[in-house]
Amino acid sequence: MAKNFESESRKLLLRLREAMAEHSAGQARLDKITRLIASSMGTEVCSIYLFRDPETLELCATEGLKPESVHQTRLRIGEGLVGRVAKKGRVVNSADAPSESGFRYMPETGEEIYSSFCGIPIQRLGENLGVLVVQSKEARNYSSDEVYALEVVAMVIAEMTELGAFVGEGAALSPLHQQSVLIRGGTAQEGAAEGKVWLHEPRVVISNPIADDPETEVQRLEAAIEELRVGVDRMLEGALGGDKDQLQVMEAYRMFANSKGWLKRMKQDIGQGLSAEAAVEKEQSIARARMGQATDAYLRDRLHDLDDLSNRLLRILTGQGRDTGAEMPENPILVARNIGPAELLEYDRKLKGVVLEEGSVGSHAAIVARALAIPLIVHAERITTEALNGDTIMVDGDEGVVHLRPDETVATAFRDKMAMQTDAQTRYASIRDKPAETLDGTTIQLMMNAGLMADLPSLAGSGAEGVGLFRTELQFLIRNQMPRRTELAELYSRVMDSAKGKRVVFRTLDIGSDKVLPYMAPQDEPNPALGWRAIRVGLDKPGVLRMQLQALLRAAAGRPLTVMFPFIAQYEEFTAAKAEMDKAVAREKILGHPLPSELRVGAMLETPSLGFAPQKFFEEVDFISIGGNDLKQFFFAADRENERVRRRYDTLNVSFLTFIEGIVNRCRSTQTPLSFCGEDAGRPLEALCLAAMGLRVLSMRPASIGPVKSLLRRTNLEEVRAIIHEARERGDQSVRNAVKEYLRTANPDA
Template sequence: MLRRLRDVMAGVGTPQQRLDSTVQVIAHELGAEVCSIYVQRPGRVLELCATQGLNPQAVHRLFFQPGEGLVGHIAETRLPLTLAEAQKHPKFAYRPETGEEAFQSFAGVPIRRSDRVLGVLVVQHVSMRELDEEEVESLETLAMVLAEVLTTMSLPGGDPSRDRGPLVIHGIRIHDGVAIGRARLHQPRVVIGGVVAEDSAVEHELLRAALADMHESLDRVMESEALSAAGEHRDVLETYRLIARDTGWIGRIRDAIDSGLTAAAAVQKVRDDTRSRMAAVKDEYLRERLADFEDVALRLLRRLAAGEAAEEPATPDEPFILVARSMGPAELLDYAGAQLKGLVLEEASATAHVGIVARALDIPVVGRLAHLIEEVDPGDPLIVDGDHGQVLVRPGDDARAQFRESLSVREATRARYAALRDTPAVSRDGVRLSLQMNAGLLVDVSQLEAVGAEGIGLYRTEIPFLVRREYPDVDAQTELYGRILDSAGGRAVTFRTLDAGGDKRLHSFVHEVEENPALGWRALRIGLDQPAILRQQVRAMIQAAGERPVRIMVPMVATVDEFRAARAIVDLEIARAAARPEAMPSTISVGAMVEVPSALLAIDELAREADFLSVGSNDLLQFLFAADRSGERTANRYDPLSVLFLDAMRRIVEAGKRAGIDVSVCGEMAGRPLEALALSALGYRTLSMSAVSIGPVKEAILSSNINQLSDFILYSMKKKTGSLRNHLKSYLSDHR
């Protein structure tokens, strides 16, 4: 039957004709009234591509989302499913266009190749019968042959490539730390050259030789100087070596060869069976032992697929993140000494043995990452946040910049400013400033203590949105904001509502093409036009706060009426929360960002309406001078230390004083020592900046006389035009 199926799929005719013949052969051989093949398309959607027994009109018109119906459930779990009465299963989804109401039983298996789910193979019967274990194994073997041929077919509808957008996958922390690098699969995916054996005796000999070579290789590793000393790692590896010699496991591979598979296909089938067992086992210890079997199978498979002893993995030229479904401790040692920066695993638990080796190598590790292998390709940029148990796949520039900044704080500036961490930012003449931190990721919040920030003056809520493919619901946002507040440890956190649009395009949101996106539909404009988005964010912030105070800041306020409309939405959520039995925040402050010139012209009225103001100096400078801050020729054309811009900043802080509210600066201007001193001289007492900037700015404040500097700047603004940068530098140099 295997050879006949292989011949049909490799024969003449279009891909569709061969698929049609394939389902006819399988249905006939298994005595089934229905046989159907579903192929996974972009977005992991499953499409009916061929059927014998269902309505042929449903072909290429019937789709299942991941987890939807019995077909989607099989693809999601990667496990076979056999039911005597399919319609009684909670996952059953009736589709009238198929005409399947006449069929009672259902059996399906995933079509897998090289750790990827390519589709689902299904057979159905009119009678109520449940396939036995041997029949299910036969179906799985047929699916292996299907997988081999599907990858070479040009199917109708295009290549089944996946969505290549950014993604964040949450897992569990195995070892903390942060790492950035490109994905490297735990050995390249093994592609089996053939599934159906021509001579079983030859395949048995290939298996014997591969086993002997693998056992010899493991013995050499155990006898190496680096691992010869006794210790926990030695005990783990001894257990691993025993598993590699397990007669029951090897016997199952030999049985698979006897059934007609090649040696490599037999190992792959036993490996898939082991993985299926792993999914059903709840005991963590047993799951780890099964993971060791998986690791041994991969070692053996590489030897069989190559036809000779596998070479040790080459050392890449650039930092990399190792990606694996699961990993035994011996495998990780193969990469020791290379530019390995982190490890991410689909199935490992917090007690994984590989974590012991990872801690010895001092690399961050995150495990239990659902669908990791399906979502990551070699070379994909990855960020490993071991502190919070998450991995960012193909992150955007904003996310990468945030993490590089965090790494910079960890590696370059921590030592220099450690001595100033607990020192208040008080000038020589007694002026005290509150230095806060801008953040956009959980890993940033963990830097609060390290850099001595008094709080988070700007939390960019759009960053988590940008690194994930789906739009987070209220529960997901509540969990995230709660973790941020928890990590802040009682320090103030100011959440900026979604600032999407412009150069920040969410993959979960449809952004129209605009001629001037920076001036288009973005930030608060989206929130007012789509109030459900803003309400969900505010609701999540209130729920996450509990009894703690919460500060909410709306971006890109162009008119006072816009701010009033945003505040009215916040008030609706406050009223909703008050009517419920849950705890309410002790205070809810609603502030406005000043970054649009029209808001500057109405600054006194806006200050009377808001609980606080925060100046977004980046956009305010861009809009005030009509100069694209991302443009090569315009980015540095206009100076924030120009008299014109300093006067605009002075007007804002004085309006805040008249209204009796706090006014802060949260743009790049606040994080540069020279500009920060100028702002403090104008009257700003709260500055929020990147974590890496807090040390240098604090150092500058500690060495300055703010009141004298204020007199100098205000006098200079009356007497000079253009930029005060060089004039200010000279003054500070003269006054040390």
């Protein structure tokens, strides 16, 4: 790039910095910026369009178009050339804009006299904030140097917007991070909580996007890059004991840290007038934008590496590390892009809730959040850029909604809802030690789900009659290496001790799909939920399964032991897994170790195929637990990680309940104990209908036992069963409305 052009670019940025520092109102600053850019670039028009909402762009300032069109002209994303830039996140550079496909003429702006058009996305860290446009009467393409200079200017505007210079409409422009924001996401763990934001990785704030001395900035960048490389080398040394795949990942990470192209691009940005920090963030924003468009998994991973390296580099340059010295507020609600199970557990039980920008309903973090009994929202778009440490935040895990900096009306309504839930929990405590016996004399056994030692105190407090599912994979997921057999045996023994004689059903390692061990080579599968997971991994790699079974047998130390195998899809898989248990028992006997006084070996029914297994399976298995979460997604062919389809199908669908009833009848004919485990078991209405279908054991999170027991004790199960059969006879798709109506009339308090 020519030296004189770089010099002009720096002059423009310095003028922009002066405009940014002025104490004038946001609109006046924005108007001055468009004048400065038009003058410096030698164009008749410069306009700034900002997002009014996720789908609408608004003309917020212009030099050259009709002033009265400001805050009046709006475009939908994808509409016209401006909308195309916003949608694609890419530059549009045309010498003859009216001839371009999709061109939209806006008569109120007076732009019909301008032929050339160059639109630049205003982005920050992959988030589209708006579009910077320059236009001129002369039919010409803007040069690559001019486009590059405009990209640098757009980067600075993005920083100014992020710092609260202007967002909103007209003269009443509200500063960002002061507005009340409602964000919709997905429910990964139910519950409600109010607290203060605690950012897992506090956002690095760049206070100096424009630099006076490029040479000094380059020196700062090079020193920071060197510190970064030393740190990555140390990480690589620490991984030398890992497996081949882990080393390959770390080598790829180091390759990016040493990328000459990356450093060259950042130096070019500095040459245009950006500070070292702003240069890093500009390239990071480009990588984030590409990450969102990449379909290749390998490329996405590499762009993610670059994103992570950029964050590390920014912390080095700004000194804004994770340990900022800020104290965690009371009632903290964690906000993060994503988080691993080990990191989440490090917070212990201090957190009141978790909100993730990414994540999934079956992620490691979701499993831990359920174990900690705190609400978790996933897919909360833009939460990490909207939230600041200490912001008031209200998390409604039941509805999948986050209220950030809520106004008083919203806050009052939310607190009323929480108060009602607290009152309800007080009522549930009064029936804690009473049986879940319905009005017609049917007793339902209510068990709890667990996965951590920290869960076990809930066994007594919740009124659960035992642990219907103890997830053993958490102990594998939160470590960087395979746990030893002795460690597992000690843990399982402590679990049994804490249960104080109540039954604990241990599920063997359920990994794969969305639960990948940090030290296990990831499998590139097009549909992992239907792939190599759970018992399939255990049977193909029997060493880990045998080790875990031996640990369970030793933990029992002569006490009763209950074990079940996950994701059994056919009879032969159960017989193969049971054979491994028989071998483990025989080995323990030879070694002279005490054997369990009673050993029950069961299977999880999570695929429709097992419901049609040979009669011999139902005769041989000691018990069956229906894994409702997986069974429902396979029954309806609706991925439970896909928000578009997972809520489309109802657990109380007549077809699904009929299938459940069929399993109940098969188990009844062979006197095989049957239970239902999953989120639906903890929803009172669903639990009631499952019980009406013949299920007598339900396992759920501890907090759900009170509400479920309360409804069961106030309802006649035979009458509910009759209502379900009537709905089925009528051809209703779901029995939900019919059962709700019955409860309203027969039991108004239910």
